[in-house]
Amino acid sequence: MLPRFDLYEPKTIAEACALKKEHNGRILAGGTDVVIDMHGGKEFPVIIDIKGIEELETITEDENTITFGALTRHRTIEESVFFKKYYSALWDGCSQVGSVQIRHRGTLGGNICNAVPSADSIGPLQVFDAVCTVASPEGDREVALKDFFIGPKKTILGPDEILKSITIQKLKARSGSCYIKYGRRKAMDLALCGISCMIELDENDTIVKSRWSLTTAAPTSIRNYPPEEYLTGRNIKDVDLDELGKLAVKDAKPRSSWRSSAEFRIALLDEMAKRAYQNALSRALEAKTAPPLMSEETGFNVF
Amino acid sequence: MDRKTINVTINGEQYIRNVEVYMTLAEFLREEIGLTGTKIGCNEGECGGCTVIFNGRPVNSCIVLVNEIDGGDVLTIEGMSQDELHPIQEAFLEVGAVQCGFCTPGMVMSAKAILDQNHHPSEAYIRKNMEGNICRCTGYVRIMKGIILAAERMYGKAE
Ligand SMILES: Cc1cc2nc3c(=O)[nH]c(=O)nc-3n(C[C@H](O)[C@H](O)[C@H](O)COP(=O)(O)OP(=O)(O)OC[C@H]3O[C@@H](n4cnc5c(N)ncnc54)[C@H](O)[C@@H]3O)c2cc1C
Ligand code: FES
């Protein structure tokens, strides 16, 4: 049996926020972090299960953005041909979380709010300029995902706030992205380190926009500016991969832990940056037009 | 609340139970309903021994809280066969995919989830979708063979 708790099942966001504040309650989404903690003996006197709030489940889009409800499951992204083809970094991340069983349960919102440096969806979301919508009884506010964390396992969420949704910017034609995760095993392992990148080319093969982020290379997942500055405005013919690799690890401050030394993580990231760039580049060169509407590409991934 | 009345369909039968909420689906199945085919190995989402199909999806029942299954549909290993074994179980027996058998219920449920979604899975697809099930005995080769054989029997060879 788990440690005892009192359970609430709110049906609206307002109710969930009020309960969180009143009881200092622990929000429960897929539970793949929370229930593990409970099995480990951690006591949460009040659990607030938000899975009954339908509004948190939907994925919507407009002309420029796609918005994921906080309860969007990793497996939903993984099964979608649309995300694999057009928002590849996000697909690369979500499809490598834990196992199938975990991906059916684990949510984007939980991955973000759990706020560990190895979270596989956060780095990829950052390269699409993700913005979090945070709900409280006073209304919604927007916080860029890169500003959402104040330390490991710590977010900017106030006592009466929950994460409502995450919005990414739609890509243009000739854009591509990639996330590479390095784990000691192919499955069921946390990222020893990870790197994400997104590039957009103009018709002359000059990089007009680039976004990078690092996973397990700092206390939280961080945006990675040096390679962005190096690539922006540069023609793909003039990209020196060795230089790119060096810049990609310039701001990385991984720890040495029992999993691996900091030096090893840096060496890995240097190489992974080159590969991530080359993957993103080949995807960008294939993407002749901007991604279609999500509703126009409804295929299911059978790889 | 610290108790909840759960109305759930398990293996096609309806059960109504009033239970304490700090209970997992795995515990509910084993202790409340007496379906002990679902195995608890790690109790933390790692091993897959507790895999059941919940509302059409494979999940680790050790990390699903019981409140959520109210109104839902659960399939466990006991529901896989009535008078005869399910083709996946037959195939596992035939190729020798079972040694100590502790992982087998979870393996069979994950295999069922794969074949429900993909009638002609590639080896790569099977590997990727079985990644949450750990076996300490067989070395996986025969489990893989068993799933491929079951797929062929159930849905024919891929063209
Ligand atoms: C076996 C196993 C393997 C795993 N492998 C990986 C992996 O490879 N990569 C990876 O990134 N993660 C991994 N995880 C961790 C976990 O699956 C993910 O972090 C998942 O996305 C968490 O989502 P959840 O919905 O289950 O979160 P929950 O456990 O429900 O919640 C996580 C935290 O976020 C809070 N929270 C959740 N939603 C909200 C919200 N909307 N507003 C405010 N707070 C909220 C909760 O209070 C809690 O503190 C693994 C976990 C397990 C058990
Ligand atoms: S017992 Fe549930 S995954 Fe191991």
Ligand code: FES
């Ligand atoms: S047969 Fe023993 S664990 Fe798989």
